[in-house]
Amino acid sequence: GYFLPSLYLRRRQKALLKQSRDGFPDFMDLMVICAEAGLSPRAAIDRISREIAHTYPYLGANIYLMSLELRAGGALSTAVGNLARRIDLEEVIALGSLMQQTEQLGTSMSDALRVYSDEMRDKRLARAEERAYALPVKLTLPLGLYVFPVMLVVVGLPVFIRVKHALL
Numbered sequence: 001g002y003f004l005p006s007l008y009l010r011r012r013q014k015a016l017l018k019q020s021r022d023g024f025p026d027f028m029d030l031m032v033i034c035a036e037a038g039l040s041p042r043a044a045i046d047r048i049s050r051e052i053a054h055t056y057p058y059l060g061a062n063i064y065l066m067s068l069e070l071r072a073g074g075a076l077s078t079a080v081g082n083l084a085r086r087i088d089l090e091e092v093i094a095l096g097s098l099m100q101q102t103e104q105l106g107t108s109m110s111d112a113l114r115v116y117s118d119e120m121r122d123k124r125l126a127r128a129e130e131r132a133y134a135l136p137v138k139l140t141l142p143l144g145l146y147v148f149p150v151m152l153v154v155v156g157l158p159v160f161i162r163v164k165h166a167l168l
Contacts (some may be wrong), residue, residue, distance in 0.1 A: 020059045022056070034048065077096055077103070
């Protein structure tokens, strides 16, 4: 009973981090769509927080908290920094610096978000490929322990029966 709460909390933290990491590229895609449609970043974040909460509830709740901070009059870079601190993703920290730079330099927010969204999509694909490449190594032990002995029995049993009948 002493270790179960900490074990549960660690698993829950990993699941929420995975949910945030998986949902962040979708958040970026929605930000690009809203920026191209002409919405301001504050209005886009408010709209996206409601939309993304259906598929990624944890990420949606944190983005909604960010939209509440923006409604209260906080700066966009501060709200994104607080989101990064809550979620603890390096992608969010990079988004905060990207938004701060686009505001300071006066560049197009939609172009910057589009490039960053493509980068997030590439990172997601790279993580999926990395897991796919690790799969054969992870399957070696179960195949060796469970499948190979069964195949030996299936292939060797008829030979064993023939040898046994030949000797008798």
